[in-house]
Amino acid sequence: MPVTDAADYQWPTCTACHRDLRTDELGRIACRICRDRAERDLNALPGPTGLYAQLSACMAPGASISDGRAPAGRTAPLPVRLAPLDLAARGGVVTVLQTWLVDWHDILGWTHPRWRGNLQQQLDQVVGALRNNLDWASSDHPAFAEFADELAQLVRACRRQTTGERPERRIAVTCPCGGILRVTVSTPGARCSGCDTQYDRIGVLELPLAERVTAA
Known part of the structure; x- marks a missing residue:
């Protein structure tokens, strides 16, 4: 068996934040801090008061975050605001998360999930499934860093639309x-x-x- 030179050894790091893993995290893809951050991002999206549901209140032309209206512009507004619509429609938040869940099922050898209900119900369903398998993904999925980063970007985009948070x-x-x-x-x-x-x-x-x- 070849012997590794101690000088060449590099301590394992988290693929998401690149900090050194703690001793009790060795063997994981990502540290528990990044795992917990991904869980917080997932928890922010579902439910009747979650960020995804709040997008519907931001779609009216001129809608603001505080009272639902902003000063009207000089030109005729679009029927809806495109930014929150793109996030809420197919191809947006729900589709991105569903694509990740399908990827996880493929790696685990599971049949593909079946989506039920409207987009809000599908959002709640996919978030629940991702959350249930987050421990596995943060330990073993080679692309967990990409998942966590894309999830964080989606949550930040939703917050910018629903709370006015600036980039x-x-x-x-x-x-x-x-x-x-x-x-x-x-x-x-x-x-x-x-x-x-x-x-x-x-x-x-x-x-x-x-x-x-x-x-x-």
């Missing part, structure tokens, strides 16, 4: 090699395209801000 501001930081990385405060990690260094969340946020280039 996170991106900042430019500089890698020691001179490469520029554009990140947000919640970026789980980033890889420098210049030197291929992988930074975890703490590491990338500790990089110095990139200097702004002023026009001559």
Whole structure:
């Protein structure tokens, strides 16, 4: 049996946030912090008061988050606001999550799930199934990081429509090699395209801000 040089050994890291796994997390794809974050995102979507249900109240032209109306524009509004409609319609939140659940069933060798009811009922159904299998996915699914990231993006998009939450501001930081990385405060990690260094969340946020280039 070949012996691995201790100098070449790299401690396993979470594929989602890239921090070192704790001793009791060894063998997992993702750390429990990222697993719990994904569960919180799933919990934010379903039910009559969840983010998905709230999208329907934001579709009227000029709808605002606080009282349902915003000042009318000078041009005729569209019949509905497209951003919340795209999230709520087929191809949006429900379809993305259903696609992930089908993927999980394929890996586990299970038959594909059958969707029942309207889109709200299907949303509740798929969230429940994903939540029930989250421990397995965060331990063994090779694409759990992609799932957690796409889920987080969906939740943020829903919140922007239902609560008026603004997108996170991106900042430019500089890698020691001179490469520029554009990140947000919640970026789980980033890889420098210049030197291929992988930074975890703490590491990338500790990089110095990139200097702004002023026009001559």
